[in-house]
Amino acid sequence: xQSLEQPSEVTxxxxxxVQINCTYQTSGFYGLSWYQQHDGGAPTFLSYNALxxxxxxxxxxxxxxxxxxxxxxxxxxxxxxDSASYFCALPADNQGGKLIFxxxxxxxxxx
Amino acid sequence: xxxxxxxxxxxxxxxxxxxxLKCEQHMGHRAMYWYKQKAKKPPExxxxxxxxxxxxxxxxxxxxxxxxxxxxxxxxxLHALQPEDSALYLCASSQGQGPGLSYEQYFGPGTRLTVx
Numbered sequence: 001x002q003s004l005e006q007p008s009e010v011t012x013x014x015x016x017x018v019q020i021n022c023t024y025q026t027s028g029f030y031g032l033s034w035y036q037q038h039d040g041g042a043p044t045f046l047s048y049n050a051l052x053x054x055x056x057x058x059x060x061x062x063x064x065x066x067x068x069x070x071x072x073x074x075x076x077x078x079x080x081x082d083s084a085s086y087f088c089a090l091p092a093d094n095q096g097g098k099l100i101f102x103x104x105x106x107x108x109x110x111x
Numbered sequence: 112x113x114x115x116x117x118x119x120x121x122x123x124x125x126x127x128x129x130x131x132l133k134c135e136q137h138m139g140h141r142a143m144y145w146y147k148q149k150a151k152k153p154p155e156x157x158x159x160x161x162x163x164x165x166x167x168x169x170x171x172x173x174x175x176x177x178x179x180x181x182x183x184x185x186x187x188x189l190h191a192l193q194p195e196d197s198a199l200y201l202c203a204s205s206q207g208q209g210p211g212l213s214y215e216q217y218f219g220p221g222t223r224l225t226v227x
Contacts, residue, residue, distance in 0.1 A: 028191035091210035
């Protein structure tokens with residue numbers, strides 16, 4: 001089957017850098033996505049890695065190592081508004097359209 | 112326009128009521144989804160529509176009945192729900208259903224459903 005593991009909680013201070021790790025198990029790999037969800041809000045797509053390496057989008061970067069079945073989301077210059085849940089997700093390898101989500105990492109940014 | 116809209120925002124219904132949730136997107140996306148999300152949990156897929164046809168039903172109880180009237184609209188009809196069905200119901204869309212297109216999904220704000 002397919003599964004993803006990520007830490008349940010991470011705490012950091014404003015202005016710092018934080019890394020949220022995600023390890024996965026899958027037979028077919030179609031890429032790793034990251035979503036952000038503020039409390040009471042909708043998930044918002046952040047980034048996607050299909051190939052190894054780092055993808056940068058402003059303050060957020062995402063990294064993938066397919067050989068290690070591992071990825072991470074890097075958030076720089078943390079702001080209070082970055083406090084949210086972050087999910088890594090994989091497309092299901094036998095059901096097109098289905099995303100398998102990790103359990104989510106709750107990021108708390110302190111002043 | 113990269114927005115998915117959902118109505119209503121909040122819904123309280125009794126176990127004998129019939130109600131519908133509505134979702135709309137105007138991005139030309141060909142895949143649309145219904146998810147259920149409980150507090151502190153990831154979204155849980157319920158249904159996938161591709162080109163207006165039901166493609167995936169994740170063994171959802173028949174008291175939830177999806178409908179896709181056209182390529183922009185998605186409804187979820189609710190009947191005889193149970194208190195444990197109380198959750199945030201999210202609609203999403205993507206360019207297509209394949210794994211190369213479904214990784215980027217646009218979510219609506221959700222309907223917060225309470226079943227009494």
